[in-house]
Amino acid sequence: MVAQVSRLTPAAEVVRLEDEAVGLDGVIVIHSTRLGPGAGGCRFWHYPDIAAATTDAFRLAEGMSYKNAMAGLPFGGAKAVLRRPAGDFDREALFRAFGRAVAGLGGAYVTAEDVGTTVADMHHVAEETRHVAGLASDGQRAGGDPSPWTAQGVFNAMEAGARHAFGSSLKGMTVAVQGTGNVGAELCRRLADAGAELVIADVDPGRRDRLEKILGARVVEPDAIASVEADIFAPCALGGALTPASVAAMKAKLVCGGANNQLASPEVADLLLRRGIAYVPDYVANAGGIVSVTAEYLGENRAHVVARVAQIGPRVAALLEEAASCRLSPALVADRMAERIITGVDRAAA
Numbered sequence: 001m002v003a004q005v006s007r008l009t010p011a012a013e014v015v016r017l018e019d020e021a022v023g024l025d026g027v028i029v030i031h032s033t034r035l036g037p038g039a040g041g042c043r044f045w046h047y048p049d050i051a052a053a054t055t056d057a058f059r060l061a062e063g064m065s066y067k068n069a070m071a072g073l074p075f076g077g078a079k080a081v082l083r084r085p086a087g088d089f090d091r092e093a094l095f096r097a098f099g100r101a102v103a104g105l106g107g108a109y110v111t112a113e114d115v116g117t118t119v120a121d122m123h124h125v126a127e128e129t130r131h132v133a134g135l136a137s138d139g140q141r142a143g144g145d146p147s148p149w150t151a152q153g154v155f156n157a158m159e160a161g162a163r164h165a166f167g168s169s170l171k172g173m174t175v176a177v178q179g180t181g182n183v184g185a186e187l188c189r190r191l192a193d194a195g196a197e198l199v200i201a202d203v204d205p206g207r208r209d210r211l212e213k214i215l216g217a218r219v220v221e222p223d224a225i226a227s228v229e230a231d232i233f234a235p236c237a238l239g240g241a242l243t244p245a246s247v248a249a250m251k252a253k254l255v256c257g258g259a260n261n262q263l264a265s266p267e268v269a270d271l272l273l274r275r276g277i278a279y280v281p282d283y284v285a286n287a288g289g290i291v292s293v294t295a296e297y298l299g300e301n302r303a304h305v306v307a308r309v310a311q312i313g314p315r316v317a318a319l320l321e322e323a324a325s326c327r328l329s330p331a332l333v334a335d336r337m338a339e340r341i342i343t344g345v346d347r348a349a350a
């Protein structure tokens, strides 16, 4: 049975951010606050114009609503997207201006790192507002760079996915990793430790060559990674890796990675289903980072993060099993579960 992925479409709040003096140019999109404040990172990236940045922010904020609900977190979904200035700029001044904008929302939005932002950036934000996480951690308290937690969650999800798709562990599996940045590199280390073979690609040769040397990974060109001979494809770069063309050419039988918004369009979930490729929905696999960020914001300790990240594997196993038994795409089944939580039907179970 083939079905379209449906999505909740609440009235999102879009806050325009502009401060020419420091090069701040972007948006905060608060997609949903039904479960709590909108939580989601701040992306700092190249966009041709503000319309492109806003479109991306909306999709990412929507994904955060689903991710936070599915992870059982008392937070709604939001995201900030800032356009990276073309020339020189004062990073501290820019992120402090962003921090003042976050402060102006009075806690409706909680920010943290995403692609292009660092722990140091979040410390600049924290000079202006307390509604920020991803700050350096001290001892047993949750905190710090969320990327290792994201990678751990993806690894747990992939283990569960491999058991579902192949009936085995990751030992001896070939995993093609697209993007060896913060999440991709951490994931590669865990996979190498688990005895997996790695094929990697990154548009930045520096990031990929490092791993080639340390982990003995095989390097391929970025446009070849989705169709190499591999058991598992792990998108860990930017969104949209799963297109009709990439799915048609894919040899892997399981897709599980850290990137947000992996499906270029909802219909691609059905193409994966028809090709017999198991898909672990991105926001279910990559929730480890937001689990860390929200625990930090709530003043919890690392043990809470460890326990919640450990739930990702069993959650993926149950999701894939349910999807297989209904012959629906895991993306659709996950969306329905998250929507039931957001609309209150399964609030108690969250």
Ligand code: NAI
Pocket: 113, 114, 115, 116, 146, 147, 148, 150, 178, 179, 180, 181, 182, 183, 184, 201, 202, 203, 204, 207, 222, 236, 237, 238, 239, 258, 259, 260, 286, 287, 289, 290
């Ligand atoms: P990053 O910026 O450190 O790494 C991304 C890497 O992808 C970079 O090395 C970049 O050169 C590479 N890349 C970009 N386009 C590529 C292409 N077409 N082919 C191959 N490589 C390409 O970012 P990070 O933090 O590792 O995030 C990766 C993905 O995971 C993003 O989609 C992000 O939204 C998502 N994510 C990250 C979380 C985190 O905790 N950092 C949490 C949840 C999701």
